[in-house]
Amino acid sequence: MTPAIVQDWRDLAPALRGATVALGNFDGVHLGHAAVLRAAHAARPDLTLAALTFEPHPREHFRPEDPPFRLTLLPAKAAALGALNVAVVYAIPFDAALAAMPAETFVEEVLHRGIGARHLACGADFAFGHRRGGDVPFLTREAEARGIGLTIVPPVVDEEGPISSTSIRRVLQDGYPGRAAAKLGRDWDLHGEVFHGDRLGRELGWPTANILLGRQLEPARGVYAVTVRLADGSVVPGVANVGRRPTLGGDPVTRLEVHLFDWSGDLYGQQIAVRLHAFLRPDARFDGLDALKAAIAADAAEARRALAGMPPRP
Structure with a gap:
């Protein structure tokens, strides 16, 4: 599946709203990300499956002097998400305005009024909004107040601990592409x-x-x-x-x-x-x-x- 890539949450066509939405940076689209996507679909299989991510990665915005670290740039990320049956990728531009947006505003303007999410899924450590002011308990309250469903997904672990983009970067930098593949699923x-x-x-x-x-x-x-x-x-x-x-x-x-x-x-x-x-x-x-x-x-x-x-x- 080749997903639609949407880079603005405003004034969307009806066909691009009302999805069940997995939230995260999705760098690498690893097995932990796949679990969040499965949870989003399982909660509302009647809805379009979408993923909401940020471009560029927030770390690139806040720490532009860091060495390049991306496992997947947007085209590769979208392709990997499409392989997991994602139909729409909301690639929200991460700029100074979004970085300064309070968490409640993000829920109201982006998730609720903008993309019209009907169900959300995220990992237990997901955080968003100005200074990462929105955590999972906050999102739980705000989603419920707006009639949006929410699934919290525990981390996927292997013998080295929770699978994360950070752990995959580490094994690639150490020269172990096979170990990275085991965490990525490819x-x-x-x-x-x-x-x-x-x-x-x-x-x-x-x-x-x-x-x-x-x-x-x-x-x-x-x-x-x-x-x-x-x-x-x-x-x-x-x-x-x-x-x-x-x-x-x-x-x-x-x-x-x-x-x-x-x-x-x-x-x-x-x-x-x-x-x-x-x-x-x-x-x-x-x-x-x-x-x-x-x-x-x-x-x-x-x-x-x-x-x-x-x-x-x-």
Whole structure:
């Protein structure tokens, strides 16, 4: 399902109002988020299922100097929500005005009068409004006063504790994409537009498609076994490096370089999604281009073995 993305709560068409609405930032759309969505639907299966989130993430508004941390930017987030049967994504712009909005005003103007929510679902730690002045007890009172149903969903836990976007960021930064996938319910991917590099990979016999991470989280630097979803929807296996190319003197920003196995064509300017399946080794500096070329060949062989031995995942 491809959900409608709504970026204003005012003057909505009737078809975009009156849903059962899951509330949260939904960064990553992990198993905990899926539980909130299921609860919203189970409470009112007769209604359209919607998710209300904020763009940009509030942390990006309050702490713009922080390194990029997003697991899913809006297009990827909406796609993941759509895969969980969400029909409408309310991507409410988070700006200074929204940050200053009192919690009661948010309930009245956004949830009640704006989107006309008929049922809400959220996690037990959900908070909103100016200085996070609205918590679950507050929302319970305010929703009841307006005749809006509310379901509070306990956290989903695994052997490491409650599943959260923070915990997923941590394991990705530590080089464990498989553990992240277990918490997400799918393998994590990075999205970006292929740009023109220096064509060194082609000269070495290993042409690569290069993307920048932008506002997306930087996972552990190093080599990964990956699959790549191209703009036409096809999926191609490959090997990728996340890093700053220390052998070549170092880049100012991290890039993702991916070599697609048994594929040729022009990807420049296209949007691709690189799904990380296994971390093979940390980024390293090699003594010259011959050593780098040999390392790439070994990485490619290891990536093929890793992908061949993996069970299929969503």
